[in-house]
Amino acid sequence: MLPLFFARHFVQPVLMNNTNRTTLGQILLLCFVALAACSADRESGKVDAGSDDAIDLIIKGDHIVTMDDDRTIISNGAVAVDDGIIIAIGTQAEIEAQFRSRQTLAGDKRVVMPGLVNGHGHAAMTLLRGVADDLELMDWLNNYIFPSEVEFVDSEFVRIGTELACWEMIRGGTTTFVDMYYFPDTIAEVVVDCGMRAMISATVIDQRSPDAEGAADSISKGSAFINRWKNRNPRITPMFGPHANYTLNAEQLAATRAAAIELGVPISIHMSESPFELQYSQDTFGMTSIEMYESIGFFEGPTIAAHVVWPTAAEIPILVSRKVGVIHNPTSNMKIASGISPVAEMLAAGVRVGLGTDGAASNNDLDMWEEMRLAAFLQKVDRMDPRVLPADTVLSMATTGGATAIGLGDITGSLEVGKRADIIQVAFDDVHHVPTFNVVSHLVYVTDEQDVASVIVDGQVLMLEHEFLTIDTERVTAEAVEFAARIQAALEQRNRE
Ligand SMILES: [Zn+2]
Numbered sequence: 001m002l003p004l005f006f007a008r009h010f011v012q013p014v015l016m017n018n019t020n021r022t023t024l025g026q027i028l029l030l031c032f033v034a035l036a037a038c039s040a041d042r043e044s045g046k047v048d049a050g051s052d053d054a055i056d057l058i059i060k061g062d063h064i065v066t067m068d069d070d071r072t073i074i075s076n077g078a079v080a081v082d083d084g085i086i087i088a089i090g091t092q093a094e095i096e097a098q099f100r101s102r103q104t105l106a107g108d109k110r111v112v113m114p115g116l117v118n119g120h121g122h123a124a125m126t127l128l129r130g131v132a133d134d135l136e137l138m139d140w141l142n143n144y145i146f147p148s149e150v151e152f153v154d155s156e157f158v159r160i161g162t163e164l165a166c167w168e169m170i171r172g173g174t175t176t177f178v179d180m181y182y183f184p185d186t187i188a189e190v191v192v193d194c195g196m197r198a199m200i201s202a203t204v205i206d207q208r209s210p211d212a213e214g215a216a217d218s219i220s221k222g223s224a225f226i227n228r229w230k231n232r233n234p235r236i237t238p239m240f241g242p243h244a245n246y247t248l249n250a251e252q253l254a255a256t257r258a259a260a261i262e263l264g265v266p267i268s269i270h271m272s273e274s275p276f277e278l279q280y281s282q283d284t285f286g287m288t289s290i291e292m293y294e295s296i297g298f299f300e301g302p303t304i305a306a307h308v309v310w311p312t313a314a315e316i317p318i319l320v321s322r323k324v325g326v327i328h329n330p331t332s333n334m335k336i337a338s339g340i341s342p343v344a345e346m347l348a349a350g351v352r353v354g355l356g357t358d359g360a361a362s363n364n365d366l367d368m369w370e371e372m373r374l375a376a377f378l379q380k381v382d383r384m385d386p387r388v389l390p391a392d393t394v395l396s397m398a399t400t401g402g403a404t405a406i407g408l409g410d411i412t413g414s415l416e417v418g419k420r421a422d423i424i425q426v427a428f429d430d431v432h433h434v435p436t437f438n439v440v441s442h443l444v445y446v447t448d449e450q451d452v453a454s455v456i457v458d459g460q461v462l463m464l465e466h467e468f469l470t471i472d473t474e475r476v477t478a479e480a481v482e483f484a485a486r487i488q489a490a491l492e493q494r495n496r497e
């Protein structure tokens with residue numbers, strides 16, 4: 001749920017302060033990392049940092065969960081990475097016989113798997129985390145979220161909130177995310193610096209928003225953003241994010257699709273999320289939501305549809321034939337009481353379904369492990385059938401299936417030779433992983449985000465044994481706390497009035 005924005009115009013200084021400030025702490029950390037890498041390499045006995053034929057990185061694990069089509073799991077395995085690409089996967093013996101690397105991540109009590117794909121969210125809303133909970137939807141929006149956005153959402157808010165989100169997502173093993181919020185250039189700059197992979201949607205909405213005056217203006221500004229970022233950085237996919245069919249009319253939705261086709265980019269959107277939307281669509285268009293989108297040719301280009309809680313039996317085949325990527329957000333759907341999405345039916349019909357957290361204001365964290373667990377449990381209790389949505393299916397929704405749903409299945413989501421090296425190492429030394437009969441069962445039903453030890457995106461190590469290499473966590477914490485204090489003071493002031 002992306003909060004809407006109904007407010008009067010306001011002017012905020014635009015701060016594009018996104019430069020990397022190298023602190024002494026970062027320098028010391030890098031030295032430490034270099035030493036740690038050297039000692040790990042020495043342990044493996046295969047270090048030759050000066051050698052020309054050494055590859056960039058070898059990542060070892062007790063188990064390599066590839067999530068390839070055969071669901072191959074390699075015991076005592078290793079993944080070889082060079083120039084950002086996975087160049088070989090095999091047993092540690094095979095990989096070590098074939099390659100020498102400049103850096104090696106030791107694999108004792110570690111599971112190696114693809115990085116997680118968070119298919120829907122509003123990253124900067126981490127700054128509104130917990131600002132108000134347990135309220136009826138319109139009370140929550142009108143009295144808490146909207147006023148906070150009216151007063152505070154500017155480029156600086158988006159920079160701090162997105163950095164906070166990237167930190168949290170890296171910590172939890174997410175390597176790719178799909179975002180929809182305001183000031184998309186700022187989001188993109190943060191993502192470039194933190195090293196993640198992201199599809200960044202410029203929000204299109206027919207009302208005054210923090211960065212546009214209405215539908216036409218947001219399409220125009222979104223087009224300019226897309227032109228600035230298309231083909232600029234291989235980790236960034238710019239796109240349009242039309243909000244929903246109750247905040248845009250049919251002509252505006254069609255115009256957004258036309259612009260997306262012209263620019264050759266996909267679209268992400270909220271679709272069939274709530275009973276309110278169903279009723280609104282019937283009253284306004286005389287059709288349910290997905291039928292309405294089909295009737296205006298909206299699915300003529302790649303579409304990532306968040307939620308899809310209320311598809312009719314007639315609409316599910318449309319999602320299949322149009323190859324719509326559906327993103328299931330179980331925590332948000334439960335917290336806002338949107339309903340229970342028929343995920344099992346959609347998967348059985350052949351719909352591409354991934355997982356997402358939605359924004360932190362309606363979750364309230366960005367923990368994909370929790371989404372996996374809740375997705376499974378919600379379907380099981382809804383059908384009163386524990387066989388529904390088994391662990392492997394859920395793990396796929398968070399990795400290879402999710403990557404396919406958002407259109408990046410060719411480059412990420414599984415560990416296969418030729419794919420980009422988006423890889424995580426999960427520590428299996430905590431008591432809750434003892435004993436381990438079935439690795440996939442543990443990953444879905446036991447593992448927490450704190451278990452993620454190391455994170456690699458595009459071959460770059462972003463977190464090494466819980467140490468963050470691309471984010472100044474102390475600075476981000478200080479900035480977030482300060483911003484939150486301003487929000488708190490403003491809300492208290494307003495409540496006194
Ligand atoms: Zn949303």
